[in-house]
Amino acid sequence: MKRVKVSNNVIRRLPRYLRKLDELTESGVSRVSSFELGKQLGFTPSQIRQDFSCFGEFGQQGYGYNVPALRAEIASILGMDRGFHAIMIGVGNIGRALTENFNFGEWGFHLSAAFDVRPEIIGTMFHEVPILSMDVLSQYLSEHRVDVAVLTVPKEAAVPVTKMLTENGVGAIWNFTNVELTEPNSQTLVENVHFSDSLLSLSYFVAEREDERAARAARAERL
Amino acid sequence: MKRVKVSNNVIRRLPRYLRKLDELTESGVSRVSSFELGKQLGFTPSQIRQDFSCFGEFGQQGYGYNVPALRAEIASILGMDRGFHAIMIGVGNIGRALTENFNFGEWGFHLSAAFDVRPEIIGTMFHEVPILSMDVLSQYLSEHRVDVAVLTVPKEAAVPVTKMLTENGVGAIWNFTNVELTEPNSQTLVENVHFSDSLLSLSYFVAEREDERAARAARAERL
Protein backbone atom coordinates (compact mmCIF):
# COMPACT_ATOMS: atom_id res chain seq x y z
CA MET A 1 0.00 0.00 0.00
CA LYS A 2 1.23 3.47 -0.83
CA ARG A 3 1.94 5.57 2.19
CA VAL A 4 2.42 9.01 0.72
CA LYS A 5 1.48 11.83 3.03
CA VAL A 6 -2.28 11.97 2.83
CA SER A 7 -4.17 15.07 3.87
CA ASN A 8 -6.30 15.06 6.96
CA ASN A 9 -9.42 15.81 4.94
CA VAL A 10 -8.98 12.64 2.93
CA ILE A 11 -8.51 10.53 6.04
CA ARG A 12 -11.65 11.93 7.66
CA ARG A 13 -13.63 10.96 4.58
CA LEU A 14 -12.49 7.34 4.62
CA PRO A 15 -14.84 6.21 7.41
CA ARG A 16 -17.74 7.77 5.52
CA TYR A 17 -16.84 5.78 2.41
CA LEU A 18 -16.67 2.67 4.54
CA ARG A 19 -20.10 3.26 6.00
CA LYS A 20 -21.67 3.96 2.64
CA LEU A 21 -20.09 0.84 1.15
CA ASP A 22 -21.49 -1.24 4.00
CA GLU A 23 -24.88 0.28 3.31
CA LEU A 24 -24.60 -0.60 -0.37
CA THR A 25 -23.58 -4.15 0.48
CA GLU A 26 -26.63 -4.48 2.69
CA SER A 27 -28.82 -3.35 -0.19
CA GLY A 28 -27.23 -5.98 -2.38
CA VAL A 29 -25.30 -3.51 -4.57
CA SER A 30 -22.00 -5.02 -5.65
CA ARG A 31 -20.76 -2.41 -8.10
CA VAL A 32 -20.60 1.35 -7.91
CA SER A 33 -19.13 4.21 -9.95
CA SER A 34 -17.50 7.32 -8.54
CA PHE A 35 -20.44 9.21 -9.99
CA GLU A 36 -23.05 7.20 -8.07
CA LEU A 37 -21.00 7.14 -4.87
CA GLY A 38 -20.55 10.89 -5.15
CA LYS A 39 -24.25 11.44 -5.61
CA GLN A 40 -25.03 9.48 -2.47
CA LEU A 41 -22.36 11.12 -0.32
CA GLY A 42 -22.56 14.65 -1.69
CA PHE A 43 -19.01 14.55 -3.09
CA THR A 44 -17.88 15.11 -6.67
CA PRO A 45 -16.79 12.04 -8.63
CA SER A 46 -13.42 13.72 -9.08
CA GLN A 47 -12.89 14.01 -5.39
CA ILE A 48 -13.68 10.37 -4.83
CA ARG A 49 -11.26 9.20 -7.50
CA GLN A 50 -8.59 11.56 -6.15
CA ASP A 51 -9.12 10.27 -2.64
CA PHE A 52 -8.79 6.63 -3.60
CA SER A 53 -5.78 7.32 -5.81
CA CYS A 54 -3.81 8.29 -2.70
CA PHE A 55 -3.77 4.61 -1.79
CA GLY A 56 -3.80 2.68 -5.03
CA GLU A 57 -5.89 1.72 -8.04
CA PHE A 58 -9.04 0.07 -6.83
CA GLY A 59 -11.33 0.54 -9.82
CA GLN A 60 -11.63 -0.63 -13.35
CA GLN A 61 -12.21 1.55 -16.38
CA GLY A 62 -15.65 1.29 -17.87
CA TYR A 63 -16.88 -0.66 -14.85
CA GLY A 64 -16.37 1.31 -11.66
CA TYR A 65 -15.58 -0.22 -8.28
CA ASN A 66 -16.43 -3.60 -6.86
CA VAL A 67 -18.16 -2.78 -3.58
CA PRO A 68 -16.85 -5.59 -1.33
CA ALA A 69 -13.33 -5.28 -2.75
CA LEU A 70 -13.25 -1.52 -2.25
CA ARG A 71 -14.70 -1.91 1.23
CA ALA A 72 -11.92 -4.34 2.11
CA GLU A 73 -9.26 -1.95 0.76
CA ILE A 74 -10.55 0.94 2.82
CA ALA A 75 -10.91 -1.21 5.93
CA SER A 76 -7.30 -2.22 5.49
CA ILE A 77 -6.15 1.37 4.92
CA LEU A 78 -7.88 2.33 8.17
CA GLY A 79 -6.07 -0.45 10.00
CA MET A 80 -9.22 -2.42 10.78
CA ASP A 81 -7.47 -5.71 10.04
CA ARG A 82 -4.60 -5.19 12.46
CA GLY A 83 -6.28 -6.46 15.59
CA PHE A 84 -5.60 -3.33 17.59
CA HIS A 85 -6.07 -3.63 21.32
CA ALA A 86 -7.78 -0.99 23.42
CA ILE A 87 -8.21 -0.48 27.13
CA MET A 88 -10.68 1.80 28.83
CA ILE A 89 -9.77 4.14 31.65
CA GLY A 90 -12.75 5.10 33.76
CA VAL A 91 -15.93 3.06 33.93
CA GLY A 92 -18.45 5.81 34.60
CA ASN A 93 -21.52 6.55 32.54
CA ILE A 94 -19.74 7.27 29.30
CA GLY A 95 -17.45 4.30 29.73
CA ARG A 96 -20.36 1.98 30.40
CA ALA A 97 -22.40 3.41 27.52
CA LEU A 98 -19.49 2.83 25.16
CA THR A 99 -18.87 -0.69 26.41
CA GLU A 100 -22.53 -1.62 26.04
CA ASN A 101 -23.39 0.14 22.81
CA PHE A 102 -20.24 0.64 20.84
CA ASN A 103 -19.17 -2.44 19.01
CA PHE A 104 -15.38 -2.21 19.17
CA GLY A 105 -15.05 -5.51 17.33
CA GLU A 106 -16.98 -4.20 14.35
CA TRP A 107 -14.23 -1.65 13.82
CA GLY A 108 -11.35 -4.05 14.26
CA PHE A 109 -10.63 -3.31 17.91
CA HIS A 110 -10.53 -5.58 20.91
CA LEU A 111 -11.41 -4.00 24.23
CA SER A 112 -9.26 -6.08 26.55
CA ALA A 113 -9.71 -4.45 29.94
CA ALA A 114 -11.13 -1.49 31.79
CA PHE A 115 -9.65 0.34 34.76
CA ASP A 116 -11.29 2.24 37.59
CA VAL A 117 -10.58 3.40 41.13
CA ARG A 118 -13.83 2.30 42.82
CA PRO A 119 -13.29 -0.84 44.91
CA GLU A 120 -16.90 -1.97 44.52
CA ILE A 121 -16.53 -2.62 40.79
CA ILE A 122 -12.88 -3.67 40.67
CA GLY A 123 -12.62 -7.38 39.97
CA THR A 124 -16.02 -7.60 38.30
CA MET A 125 -16.78 -8.13 34.63
CA PHE A 126 -18.81 -5.71 32.56
CA HIS A 127 -20.04 -7.05 29.22
CA GLU A 128 -17.14 -9.48 29.04
CA VAL A 129 -14.61 -6.80 29.90
CA PRO A 130 -12.73 -7.26 33.20
CA ILE A 131 -12.60 -4.20 35.41
CA LEU A 132 -9.20 -3.85 37.05
CA SER A 133 -7.73 -1.48 39.58
CA MET A 134 -5.89 1.61 38.43
CA ASP A 135 -3.12 0.39 40.73
CA VAL A 136 -2.28 -2.45 38.37
CA LEU A 137 -2.47 -0.34 35.19
CA SER A 138 1.24 0.20 34.72
CA GLN A 139 1.91 -3.47 35.34
CA TYR A 140 -0.81 -4.38 32.84
CA LEU A 141 0.76 -2.08 30.26
CA SER A 142 4.13 -3.73 30.67
CA GLU A 143 2.61 -7.16 30.03
CA HIS A 144 0.04 -6.49 27.30
CA ARG A 145 -0.07 -4.86 23.94
CA VAL A 146 -2.20 -1.73 24.12
CA ASP A 147 -2.61 0.36 20.99
CA VAL A 148 -5.25 2.80 22.18
CA ALA A 149 -6.47 3.97 25.57
CA VAL A 150 -10.08 5.11 25.72
CA LEU A 151 -10.12 7.99 28.17
CA THR A 152 -13.46 8.22 29.96
CA VAL A 153 -12.38 9.55 33.34
CA PRO A 154 -13.70 12.62 35.18
CA LYS A 155 -12.29 15.96 34.01
CA GLU A 156 -9.84 16.31 36.91
CA ALA A 157 -8.20 12.97 36.19
CA ALA A 158 -7.65 13.59 32.48
CA VAL A 159 -4.21 15.19 32.60
CA PRO A 160 -2.54 13.02 35.28
CA VAL A 161 -3.92 9.82 33.75
CA THR A 162 -2.69 10.88 30.31
CA LYS A 163 0.75 11.56 31.71
CA MET A 164 0.82 8.14 33.30
CA LEU A 165 -0.35 6.45 30.09
CA THR A 166 2.22 8.13 27.87
CA GLU A 167 4.99 7.42 30.33
CA ASN A 168 4.04 3.76 30.15
CA GLY A 169 4.23 3.64 26.39
CA VAL A 170 0.63 4.11 25.30
CA GLY A 171 0.88 5.84 21.95
CA ALA A 172 -2.71 6.81 21.25
CA ILE A 173 -5.60 8.18 23.25
CA TRP A 174 -9.26 8.35 22.34
CA ASN A 175 -10.26 11.27 24.50
CA PHE A 176 -13.83 11.65 25.75
CA THR A 177 -13.03 14.21 28.43
CA ASN A 178 -13.66 17.82 27.58
CA VAL A 179 -10.04 18.60 28.29
CA GLU A 180 -7.52 19.64 25.64
CA LEU A 181 -4.81 16.98 25.83
CA THR A 182 -2.99 17.66 22.59
CA GLU A 183 0.42 18.97 23.45
CA PRO A 184 2.45 20.51 20.65
CA ASN A 185 5.61 18.54 21.39
CA SER A 186 4.06 15.19 22.24
CA GLN A 187 4.41 12.08 20.10
CA THR A 188 1.17 10.70 21.46
CA LEU A 189 -1.76 10.57 19.06
CA VAL A 190 -4.89 12.12 20.52
CA GLU A 191 -8.31 11.87 18.93
CA ASN A 192 -10.85 14.05 20.68
CA VAL A 193 -14.56 13.50 20.98
CA HIS A 194 -15.54 16.93 22.20
CA PHE A 195 -19.29 16.90 22.69
CA SER A 196 -19.40 20.59 23.47
CA ASP A 197 -17.53 21.57 20.31
CA SER A 198 -20.01 19.57 18.30
CA LEU A 199 -23.06 21.07 20.02
CA LEU A 200 -21.67 24.59 19.72
CA SER A 201 -21.11 24.21 15.99
CA LEU A 202 -24.71 23.12 15.65
CA SER A 203 -25.70 26.03 17.86
CA TYR A 204 -23.95 28.40 15.47
CA PHE A 205 -25.88 27.12 12.49
CA VAL A 206 -29.18 27.27 14.38
CA ALA A 207 -28.44 30.86 15.38
CA GLU A 208 -27.44 31.72 11.83
CA ARG A 209 -30.69 30.36 10.47
CA GLU A 210 -32.65 32.19 13.14
CA ASP A 211 -30.99 35.44 12.05
CA GLU A 212 -31.66 34.77 8.39
CA ARG A 213 -35.32 34.14 9.10
CA ALA A 214 -35.58 37.28 11.20
CA ALA A 215 -33.95 39.28 8.42
CA ARG A 216 -36.35 37.84 5.85
CA ALA A 217 -39.30 38.60 8.10
CA ALA A 218 -38.07 42.17 8.61
CA ARG A 219 -37.76 42.66 4.85
CA ALA A 220 -41.28 41.30 4.32
CA GLU A 221 -42.55 43.66 7.01
CA ARG A 222 -41.19 46.69 5.19
CA LEU A 223 -43.13 45.98 2.00
CA MET B 1 -22.81 41.26 14.13
CA LYS B 2 -21.62 40.62 10.61
CA ARG B 3 -23.16 37.55 9.06
CA VAL B 4 -21.11 37.09 5.92
CA LYS B 5 -20.78 33.51 4.78
CA VAL B 6 -18.17 32.06 7.06
CA SER B 7 -16.32 28.89 6.13
CA ASN B 8 -16.93 25.70 7.97
CA ASN B 9 -13.31 25.53 9.10
CA VAL B 10 -13.64 28.85 10.89
CA ILE B 11 -16.83 27.79 12.64
CA ARG B 12 -15.26 24.56 13.86
CA ARG B 13 -12.41 26.54 15.38
CA LEU B 14 -14.69 28.84 17.38
CA PRO B 15 -15.43 26.33 20.15
CA ARG B 16 -11.71 25.76 20.56
CA TYR B 17 -11.12 29.49 20.98
CA LEU B 18 -13.89 29.55 23.54
CA ARG B 19 -12.39 26.73 25.53
CA LYS B 20 -8.92 28.24 25.47
CA LEU B 21 -10.28 31.62 26.58
CA ASP B 22 -12.09 29.95 29.48
CA GLU B 23 -8.83 28.28 30.41
CA LEU B 24 -7.02 31.62 30.31
CA THR B 25 -9.70 33.22 32.46
CA GLU B 26 -9.31 30.45 35.01
CA SER B 27 -5.58 31.13 35.11
CA GLY B 28 -6.30 34.79 35.72
CA VAL B 29 -5.09 35.97 32.32
CA SER B 30 -7.14 38.93 31.15
CA ARG B 31 -5.27 39.96 28.02
CA VAL B 32 -3.93 37.96 25.12
CA SER B 33 -2.37 38.63 21.72
CA SER B 34 -3.03 36.66 18.55
CA PHE B 35 0.59 35.56 18.80
CA GLU B 36 0.18 34.05 22.27
CA LEU B 37 -3.22 32.53 21.51
CA GLY B 38 -1.77 31.01 18.38
CA LYS B 39 1.15 29.54 20.26
CA GLN B 40 -1.18 27.85 22.72
CA LEU B 41 -3.58 26.50 20.11
CA GLY B 42 -1.11 25.65 17.38
CA PHE B 43 -2.52 28.23 14.96
CA THR B 44 -0.71 31.10 13.25
CA PRO B 45 -1.44 34.60 14.56
CA SER B 46 -2.62 35.49 11.05
CA GLN B 47 -5.22 32.79 11.06
CA ILE B 48 -6.58 33.89 14.38
CA ARG B 49 -6.91 37.50 13.28
CA GLN B 50 -8.51 36.40 10.03
CA ASP B 51 -10.98 34.19 11.87
CA PHE B 52 -12.09 36.93 14.23
CA SER B 53 -12.31 39.48 11.45
CA CYS B 54 -15.16 37.47 9.95
CA PHE B 55 -17.32 38.68 12.80
CA GLY B 56 -16.02 42.10 13.77
CA GLU B 57 -13.15 43.97 15.36
CA PHE B 58 -12.59 42.61 18.82
CA GLY B 59 -9.00 43.65 19.47
CA GLN B 60 -7.04 46.77 19.98
CA GLN B 61 -3.81 47.73 18.23
CA GLY B 62 -0.76 47.54 20.41
CA TYR B 63 -2.71 45.74 23.14
CA GLY B 64 -4.27 42.56 21.85
CA TYR B 65 -7.56 41.12 23.01
CA ASN B 66 -9.35 41.43 26.30
CA VAL B 67 -9.99 37.82 27.32
CA PRO B 68 -13.45 38.12 28.93
CA ALA B 69 -14.69 40.48 26.22
CA LEU B 70 -13.47 38.22 23.43
CA ARG B 71 -14.94 35.23 25.20
CA ALA B 72 -18.31 36.95 25.37
CA GLU B 73 -18.18 37.84 21.67
CA ILE B 74 -17.45 34.27 20.64
CA ALA B 75 -20.11 32.89 22.97
CA SER B 76 -22.58 35.25 21.35
CA ILE B 77 -21.47 34.30 17.83
CA LEU B 78 -22.02 30.66 18.72
CA GLY B 79 -25.53 31.45 19.94
CA MET B 80 -24.82 30.57 23.55
CA ASP B 81 -26.84 33.54 24.77
CA ARG B 82 -30.03 32.65 22.93
CA GLY B 83 -31.48 30.23 25.45
CA PHE B 84 -31.89 27.40 22.98
CA HIS B 85 -34.12 24.56 24.09
CA ALA B 86 -33.25 20.92 23.53
CA ILE B 87 -35.14 17.70 24.00
CA MET B 88 -33.68 14.23 24.14
CA ILE B 89 -35.11 11.29 22.24
CA GLY B 90 -34.13 7.95 23.76
CA VAL B 91 -33.05 7.56 27.37
CA GLY B 92 -30.71 4.60 27.00
CA ASN B 93 -27.09 4.50 28.10
CA ILE B 94 -25.88 7.30 25.91
CA GLY B 95 -28.86 9.46 26.74
CA ARG B 96 -28.37 8.93 30.46
CA ALA B 97 -24.63 9.52 30.24
CA LEU B 98 -25.22 12.80 28.45
CA THR B 99 -27.89 13.92 30.89
CA GLU B 100 -25.69 13.14 33.86
CA ASN B 101 -22.33 14.31 32.59
CA PHE B 102 -22.88 16.85 29.89
CA ASN B 103 -23.70 20.26 31.22
CA PHE B 104 -26.13 21.60 28.65
CA GLY B 105 -26.55 24.79 30.65
CA GLU B 106 -22.86 25.57 30.43
CA TRP B 107 -23.22 25.82 26.66
CA GLY B 108 -26.37 27.89 26.68
CA PHE B 109 -28.84 25.07 26.24
CA HIS B 110 -31.77 24.02 28.36
CA LEU B 111 -32.69 20.35 28.24
CA SER B 112 -36.44 20.56 28.80
CA ALA B 113 -37.63 16.99 28.38
CA ALA B 114 -36.66 13.50 27.36
CA PHE B 115 -38.76 10.93 25.51
CA ASP B 116 -38.73 7.16 25.56
CA VAL B 117 -40.97 4.21 24.77
CA ARG B 118 -40.42 2.15 27.93
CA PRO B 119 -43.42 2.39 30.30
CA GLU B 120 -41.29 1.75 33.41
CA ILE B 121 -39.42 5.05 33.06
CA ILE B 122 -42.14 7.20 31.50
CA GLY B 123 -43.42 9.72 34.01
CA THR B 124 -40.24 9.68 36.10
CA MET B 125 -37.61 12.39 36.43
CA PHE B 126 -33.97 11.87 35.58
CA HIS B 127 -31.59 14.54 36.85
CA GLU B 128 -34.37 17.15 36.79
CA VAL B 129 -35.44 16.18 33.29
CA PRO B 130 -38.95 14.73 32.95
CA ILE B 131 -39.17 11.55 30.88
CA LEU B 132 -42.27 11.55 28.72
CA SER B 133 -43.84 9.03 26.39
CA MET B 134 -42.99 9.11 22.70
CA ASP B 135 -46.77 9.15 22.19
CA VAL B 136 -46.99 12.72 23.43
CA LEU B 137 -43.95 13.97 21.47
CA SER B 138 -45.82 15.57 18.61
CA GLN B 139 -48.18 17.27 21.02
CA TYR B 140 -45.20 18.49 23.06
CA LEU B 141 -43.60 19.90 19.94
CA SER B 142 -46.72 21.84 19.07
CA GLU B 143 -46.78 23.43 22.52
CA HIS B 144 -43.09 24.08 23.24
CA ARG B 145 -40.17 25.72 21.58
CA VAL B 146 -37.61 23.10 20.63
CA ASP B 147 -34.47 24.22 18.83
CA VAL B 148 -32.50 20.98 18.87
CA ALA B 149 -33.41 17.32 19.31
CA VAL B 150 -30.70 15.12 20.80
CA LEU B 151 -31.03 11.79 19.04
CA THR B 152 -29.95 8.94 21.29
CA VAL B 153 -32.25 6.17 20.11
CA PRO B 154 -31.30 2.67 18.93
CA LYS B 155 -30.07 2.43 15.34
CA GLU B 156 -33.34 1.09 13.96
CA ALA B 157 -35.36 4.01 15.31
CA ALA B 158 -33.06 6.72 13.91
CA VAL B 159 -34.68 7.24 10.52
CA PRO B 160 -38.37 7.03 11.50
CA VAL B 161 -37.85 9.25 14.55
CA THR B 162 -35.99 11.81 12.43
CA LYS B 163 -38.82 11.83 9.92
CA MET B 164 -41.30 12.42 12.71
CA LEU B 165 -39.20 15.22 14.22
CA THR B 166 -38.73 17.09 10.97
CA GLU B 167 -42.41 16.75 10.11
CA ASN B 168 -43.19 18.37 13.43
CA GLY B 169 -40.95 21.34 12.80
CA VAL B 170 -37.73 20.41 14.61
CA GLY B 171 -35.03 22.15 12.61
CA ALA B 172 -31.86 20.70 14.08
CA ILE B 173 -30.72 17.27 15.22
CA TRP B 174 -27.70 16.35 17.31
CA ASN B 175 -27.22 12.82 16.09
CA PHE B 176 -25.57 10.20 18.30
CA THR B 177 -26.74 7.21 16.27
CA ASN B 178 -24.27 5.74 13.83
CA VAL B 179 -26.75 6.31 11.02
CA GLU B 180 -26.23 8.81 8.22
CA LEU B 181 -29.20 11.15 8.51
CA THR B 182 -28.02 13.99 6.33
CA GLU B 183 -30.23 14.10 3.27
CA PRO B 184 -29.04 16.27 0.41
CA ASN B 185 -32.38 18.04 -0.04
CA SER B 186 -33.34 18.47 3.60
CA GLN B 187 -33.50 21.82 5.38
CA THR B 188 -32.87 20.15 8.71
CA LEU B 189 -29.50 20.81 10.32
CA VAL B 190 -27.77 17.61 11.37
CA GLU B 191 -24.66 17.50 13.53
CA ASN B 192 -23.23 14.02 13.78
CA VAL B 193 -21.26 12.53 16.63
CA HIS B 194 -19.99 9.45 14.86
CA PHE B 195 -17.90 7.54 17.38
CA SER B 196 -16.80 5.01 14.79
CA ASP B 197 -15.56 7.67 12.37
CA SER B 198 -13.52 9.15 15.16
CA LEU B 199 -12.02 5.83 16.23
CA LEU B 200 -11.27 4.83 12.65
CA SER B 201 -9.40 8.07 12.01
CA LEU B 202 -7.31 7.37 15.07
CA SER B 203 -6.87 3.80 13.87
CA TYR B 204 -5.48 5.12 10.58
CA PHE B 205 -2.86 7.20 12.33
CA VAL B 206 -1.89 4.34 14.63
CA ALA B 207 -1.53 2.06 11.61
CA GLU B 208 0.49 4.69 9.76
CA ARG B 209 2.88 5.05 12.65
CA GLU B 210 3.20 1.29 12.95
CA ASP B 211 4.18 1.13 9.27
CA GLU B 212 6.68 3.94 9.64
CA ARG B 213 8.32 2.21 12.56
CA ALA B 214 8.45 -1.07 10.70
CA ALA B 215 10.03 0.67 7.72
CA ARG B 216 12.63 2.32 9.95
CA ALA B 217 13.40 -0.99 11.60
CA ALA B 218 13.77 -2.67 8.21
CA ARG B 219 16.20 0.02 7.07
CA ALA B 220 18.22 -0.36 10.25
CA GLU B 221 18.29 -4.10 9.69
CA ARG B 222 19.85 -3.71 6.26
CA LEU B 223 22.83 -1.77 7.54
Add this chain to the structure above:
DNA sequence: TAGATTGTTAATCGATTAACAATC
Protein backbone atom coordinates in the same frame (compact mmCIF):
# COMPACT_ATOMS: atom_id res chain seq x y z
C1' DT C 1 -16.47 -2.33 -31.36
C1' DA C 2 -18.83 1.46 -28.71
C1' DG C 3 -19.84 3.13 -24.27
C1' DA C 4 -18.51 3.82 -19.80
C1' DT C 5 -15.57 5.06 -16.35
C1' DT C 6 -11.18 5.02 -14.44
C1' DG C 7 -6.54 7.31 -12.90
C1' DT C 8 -4.05 11.35 -13.52
C1' DT C 9 -2.62 15.83 -15.11
C1' DA C 10 -3.96 20.63 -15.39
C1' DA C 11 -7.00 24.45 -13.95
C1' DT C 12 -9.59 26.55 -10.52
C1' DC C 13 -10.96 27.73 -6.28
C1' DG C 14 -10.61 28.65 -1.42
C1' DA C 15 -8.07 28.77 2.80
C1' DT C 16 -3.92 29.91 5.12
C1' DT C 17 0.04 32.73 5.66
C1' DA C 18 2.78 36.88 5.08
C1' DA C 19 3.24 41.68 4.93
C1' DC C 20 2.26 46.21 6.32
C1' DA C 21 -0.16 50.54 7.04
C1' DA C 22 -3.05 52.12 10.77
C1' DT C 23 -3.26 53.14 15.47
C1' DC C 24 -3.56 52.27 20.38
Add this chain to the structure above:
DNA sequence: TAGATTGTTAATCGATTAACAATC
Protein backbone atom coordinates in the same frame (compact mmCIF):
# COMPACT_ATOMS: atom_id res chain seq x y z
C1' DT D 1 6.95 59.16 21.52
C1' DA D 2 8.32 54.29 20.61
C1' DG D 3 6.81 49.65 20.72
C1' DA D 4 3.37 46.50 20.05
C1' DT D 5 -0.24 44.51 17.78
C1' DT D 6 -4.27 44.89 15.29
C1' DG D 7 -7.27 44.52 10.83
C1' DT D 8 -6.81 43.93 6.09
C1' DT D 9 -4.83 43.41 1.58
C1' DA D 10 -1.77 40.62 -1.19
C1' DA D 11 0.86 36.30 -1.87
C1' DT D 12 1.20 31.56 -1.25
C1' DC D 13 -0.15 27.21 -0.60
C1' DG D 14 -3.11 23.24 -0.77
C1' DA D 15 -7.41 21.09 -1.84
C1' DT D 16 -11.10 20.50 -4.99
C1' DT D 17 -12.83 20.29 -9.57
C1' DA D 18 -12.48 19.74 -14.53
C1' DA D 19 -10.69 17.56 -18.44
C1' DC D 20 -9.08 13.80 -20.98
C1' DA D 21 -6.20 10.03 -22.58
C1' DA D 22 -6.09 5.22 -21.33
C1' DT D 23 -8.57 1.08 -21.26
C1' DC D 24 -11.88 -2.27 -19.62
